[in-house]
Amino acid sequence: MSVVGGTELPGAGSPGAQPEAILQMVGITKDFPGVRALDDVTMTVRRGEIHAICGENGAGKSTLMKVLSGVHPAGTYEGRIVFNGEDMHFNGIKSSEHVGIVIIHQELALIPELSVTENIFLGNEVTHRGVIDWVEARERAVRLLRRVGLAVNPDTAIKNLGVGQQQLVEIAKALSKDVKLLILDEPTSALNEEDSENLLNILRQLREQGLTSIMISHKLNEIAAIADSITIIRDGHTIESLDVGAGDVDEDRIIRGMVGRALESRFPAHTSTVGETFFEVRDWTVEHPQIPGRLVCNHSNFFVRRGEIVGFAGLMGAGRTELARSIFGRSYGNYQGGQILINGEEVQIPSVQSAILHGISYVPEDRKVLGLNLLDTVKDTIVAAGIKRITKRSVIDIEAEIAAAEEYRRAMNIKAASINVGVATLSGGNQQKVVLAKWMFTQPSLAILDEPTRGIDVGAKYEIYGLVNRLADEGKGVIMISSELPELLGVCDRIYTVFEGRITGEQLAAEATQESLMRSMTDTAAA
Template identity: 55%
Template sequence: MTALLEMRAITKTFPGVKALDQVNLIVRQGEIHAICGENGAGKSTLMKVLSGVYPAGSYEGEIHYEGKIAQFRDIRDSEDRGIIIIHQELALVPLLSIAENLFIGNERAKGGVINWQDTFRQTEALLKKVGLKEPPATQVDKLGVGKQQLVEIAKALSKDVRLLILDEPTAALSESDSQALLDLLLELKAQGVTSIIISHKLNEVKRVADSVTVIRDGTTVSTLDARSESITEDRIVRDMVGRDMAHRYPDRPRRAGEMVMEVADWRVWHPDHAERQVIKGVKLNVRAGEVVGIAGLMGSGRTEFAMSLFGHSYGRRISGTVQIHGKPVDTSTVSRAIEAGLAYVTEDRKSLGLILDETIQRNTTLANLGAVSKAGVINEARETEVAESYRAAMRIRTPSVFQKVMNLSGGNQQKVVLSKWLFTEPEVLILDEPTRGIDVGAKYEIYSIINDLSAQGKAVLMISSEMPELLGMCDRIYVMNEGAFVGELPAAEATQERIMSLIVTE
């Protein structure tokens, strides 16, 4: 197979940091090429160099595309050559239709007048290619994340894509949506479209990738060819983190203590559709030192339950009881929930968990400002002291607590979110998708932090879409389906098969 793309000795330097150091990448025509590495390894920076976000002249090295040296001035320049990048944060306009999103900036128009008949006809053809049956006039915000991802791919196809780059395309998707997307990539490959996929989900990489390039600390560590050798997840992990990880989940003694939280008959109705009950009489308990999981498919009600519990942040007509250490508590507002001893680490750290344009210092103390202020005035020296202590304890990789969190890797951002809530000294820590979008090395660090909290006697409630994560970390697992718990399994009896059996048979 001939090389469609060669990136030779790419070096990219930011003030005080060498993000890429002599990186090499060869992508062959018609293949799916995976790029793996820890957060901060340089994967996204490399793709920004390729797509013209970092223009020619701002880096060292050469890009050879379709046999010729390419010097892209901006992203439109690379798109004109058929290189299309789909970022993890989708670039769709929510209030516009599918058709309008597909051709925005590339309108089907003549003399400044859009030809809607042609636009809708071409939209239908593109949606058929990606397996979407929605009408072209459907507003994008009415679609789920999985379907929005397909709209992004249809948009790429409208631009005559020859090299499709996907950055963590399945990070926010359910298992079924993820499989559908991977199947589509294989179909596009059969049609001659070359793809680069950045992913932390190594089982998906192993399923679809023809080649895998591993980047660590801004340098190319290895390139593996699945067509000529067997590629194992353990081999990729070893190259990513520079060490063997025989145990993905750190060991800890499993000793449940006294009852900390009991929830009974918890019921929640949809915030917009008064007749629709979302949570249906849920009953749950968590003990000191326990990590209790909630398993379920996308839409089963896990996040809705957690948010409604934490300050009634979701839903209407919420009823039921919550007891902490045997005493009824009021969790009807976020401040009351915090006062009662609850903390909630949201699944969407960028939108709901952090103020990205603020510093690590300010984010760390945000949920408990009273502890670093007097008479409404923040003691900045005390705030810095607190942030520094959590930076050390959580091993947050940053030169300073005055660094803005937007500049941190996903794993380090998650540690800042955890620090923020641990500073409130909670009795119960609710973790919603705590390792979403972070690499295996950072995941291990998060797991170790969870185990440390458990050893300190904290009660941890953990929601995850990754069943191996729940099986590896939890003492007990509740199984949720359509707003109700349909089973409870101790760790010794839990398997992926048993969990799925409870979901589909109840």
């Protein structure tokens, strides 16, 4: 372990430079209006290694990588970037890609209406005598998709793929370029355990081929398993760099560096007081919106009791999100049949507005597309779904609006300069907190949380688990969809498993194991 702090490292090519360094970032300082996002950050990445960057949401990790990739161009920050022994002054992503630095951002940058092939080679087209060679492009796309373990037709439109599949397309797109340093910002945040492990194996293979990678992740078990070196950033400062090969680096050690203290437990202690059944779904059947005859919800039955936290586990594409969205005002798929009962009475919920009026909220898995209007402020977003709560005679009570937004900003520990800043300026994790605050403001009786901790650091996860527990303690029902089985086991009271649109099992969390859940998640006989 070497503590680097603010000590300036020698530039590549100088007598003291380490020959194995492919990248050095020295004294990087970046300011935004009213906020210093990075303050004298220093980092060294060795050639051919997987270098992890860890830190809480808002610590400056993504900002540092945007500096490196030219999203924040030279002249907008202080400090030096030395790559392959040369000082670099990138004025945009194209200039960084020109020397072999490719970044995959946490928020996907794909065009939904274009095919997988078109997205992979967008801006990097395969041409022959000045004309795009689509046959060759498609063949290359097939090979790239095979490398990332994605078995989809390359002619498929991106909009018809799940979030996890789209992430794999992003990685294939990066591999299509002459990449020497691959930067991945939360690459597994949208993936289930099987697909995450597949991606980690891909990174290992690339390392064996000599490719250098920088990986930002909040999944500390993955970091401990794959990283050669780790740089920890807290509040815009480099705290320390850890050499994993030297030993004594585990998840607890990383957490201490990230949050400045030990975190005794990943999940808050909680004893549920479960009441009677108040929400029930019977024989729920929904058809895929683009594929006639394919059922994404196949005669599903489940119930939720007051004060209960109910988990839904399933592999990517199993139908968990489709089930949740179809229940929330039939906002996904073509409804074929089934009933929803609230307090024993059948209700019709044909729209999102109707779902809200019936006390149902839904926090989507894709905050950028479904959860936020990136042109809005934090204040406007928090009150958007529950605007009637702060109106008098159809006029918004400005003081009530400000008070509500401030209350939820504090309760959710949203790191923002004020409630009047745009949500687009926040880190991904803080954007997720804003989405949670937006739906908690509606005071739901049933909160459906779809991957609520995706892309959120371990400290913020703990806060959200506490929020989930408080909702249950208030007698509300919570449905929690997660690709992280330890999370479901640590938070939920009961867990349903889903496979190919069918609910295949139900287990008490106290009696379930990851193995028993996985068997039910992949059990074709049960389905």
